């Protein structure tokens with residue numbers, strides 16, 4: 463299975479519309495991949511809190527339209543990262559959109575753990591409630607977003623629901639980059655899954671981003687890791703390795719709690 467993680471910079475000098483067009487073109491360039499993954503809140507930037515309300519979209523808004531088309535033109539499964547979603551009652555959510563290779567939306571995930579410690583996203587956005595898995599022909603995806611990575615119980619829930627590949631879009635800051643790579647590996651090892659974690663590059667809202675999108679196998683080996691700048695990280699992996707790892711080292715069977 464081939465996956466491409468598109469790590470872009472959210473540059474305030476680029477309009478949201480041009481970034482959408484640029485992202486769509488990058489997705490189209492990944493034709494031939496099975497799965498393409500984009501970062502968290504790449505239209506606004508995950509730390510651009512003051513932009514959330516102004517840039518929030520309905521679920522089937524402009525990002526949905528452009529990404530559905532890009533997925534079908536590239537013929538790929540697309541985790542289109544997340545958007546600031548505005549529901550009909552005015553509530554905002556940090557919502558991920560997933561599309562099939564025919565451009566049909568197959569899942570949405572509203573981020574459960576909101577970041578900000580009583581500020582920013584934590585007060586501006588509503589809390590998601592539902593765990594989401596998506597069956598692809600080769601593997602079952604379990605989805606989570608950025609700060610969720612710190613909460614292992616969420617991933618146990620996804621594993622119980624059948625997840626074999628965790629897909630985690632993020633806008634992770636540079637100053638905690640070590641946590642990002644450490645936690646990505648920890649979630650892979652403890653759950654015996656692949657982890658595909660896609661972050662952003664550059665600096666937005668004065669917060670330098672970590673980049674370093676990463677793909678980890680169920681044994682905790684790093685299959686690929688991006689640098690700090692814009693990059694498309696492409697990796698081939700064998701989803702069958704999840705079953706093999708769980709059989710050879712059946713730690714998940716010894717869970718007590």
Ligand SMILES: O=C(O)CCC(=O)C(=O)O
Nearest residue numbers: 508577608609633634638
């Ligand atoms: O947990 C962290 O260090 C970063 C989380 C974050 O930036 C986010 O969820 O947007």
